[in-house]
Amino acid sequence: MGKRLYAVIGLGRFGGSICKELSREGMEVLAIDNDEEKVNEFKEVASHAVIADSTDEIALRDLGFRNIDHVIVAIGDNVHASILTTLIVKELGISTITVKAQNDYHEKVLEKIGADEIVHPERDMGRRIAHSIISSNILDYLELSDEHSVVEVKAGDRMDGETIIDLDIRARFGCNVVAIKRGKDINVSPMADDVIEKGDIIIVIGSDKDIHRFEKALV
Ligand code: ADP
Known part of the structure; x- marks a missing residue:
């Protein structure tokens, strides 16, 4: 079996910390954010760091997302972008999706669209x-x-x-x-x-x- 491939979407405090820890443990991580500055911060940390808007399905497809085993959606405040991203990632057939939920309403929607693991780090x-x-x-x-x-x-x-x-x-x-x-x-x-x-x-x-x-x- 090949090495598991991870993608972290959203490189804020939470996603950034997951990305750093996975990389430190020797995992192969694709780090994604739509903010260029954030991506630059992770160029030396992750195996690949790219600027992309995760609500753009074509952009994710072009990144070879179908080969990723586990996606972590760590978009903070923008609940709409988090839900849409999860939906797209799910449709791309990713086997495991972990999403950071912002509130109970967000969690309910994430459950409905099939997020495998929903986390509330602050709570x-x-x-x-x-x-x-x-x-x-x-x-x-x-x-x-x-x-x-x-x-x-x-x-x-x-x-x-x-x-x-x-x-x-x-x-x-x-x-x-x-x-x-x-x-x-x-x-x-x-x-x-x-x-x-x-x-x-x-x-x-x-x-x-x-x-x-x-x-x-x-x-
Ligand atoms: P935290 O509370 O973990 O610091 P933030 O809300 O500050 O969370 O960080 C979320 C990150 O997700 C930000 O770096 C932001 O640029 C990124 N982000 C938000 N929307 C998108 C999107 N559509 N595509 C890619 N990255 C996004």
Whole structure:
């Protein structure tokens, strides 16, 4: 199988950061923006950087878009251009399309036209930061669905020296401890009698409501 080919459309802060990271990881990336200055910034970063208006189907065809495996549509404020671009890319038969959504209405339209993955970087990052503001022991927060999440918390005094069964996390809060990290070691199938130490990083999965109760009681 040949190397996967990526295209990033829109080289603002979000698209630019994706483009840089994919390139840093050695991926082949076609970077596109209709702003010449932006494109010049990425000439040295991406495998190819071209000026094009992604709402122009012929322009995308001419760039050989049919050979791209995964397109990231990272057009920010211009919702109309983002939707039209996604539609064109979809029609060109690209197998995977990731689109940055600006708001709920935008997301609904993107779902309807078949975007494979819709991301809300500002909203999600805002939520993650809010959780770490509430408690400095909440290290990370990943939304699995509208109602379920995974949180990474640092064990403090309330968990120090206790086993999972002592803390009775599943029965009391309905959440599951899926892993315990201690320094470089990671225990991915913790047993009921495994002891938690202060400073351990505990990864817990559950409904938002249950995780919230767990955080209030033990974190
Ligand atoms: P961010 O919030 O991630 O910085 P921006 O809205 O600033 O997002 O960036 C979006 C980028 O998308 C800009 O660089 C802009 O020039 C580019 N862009 C907008 N419309 C098109 C289009 N039709 N074709 C190609 N690039 C576009």
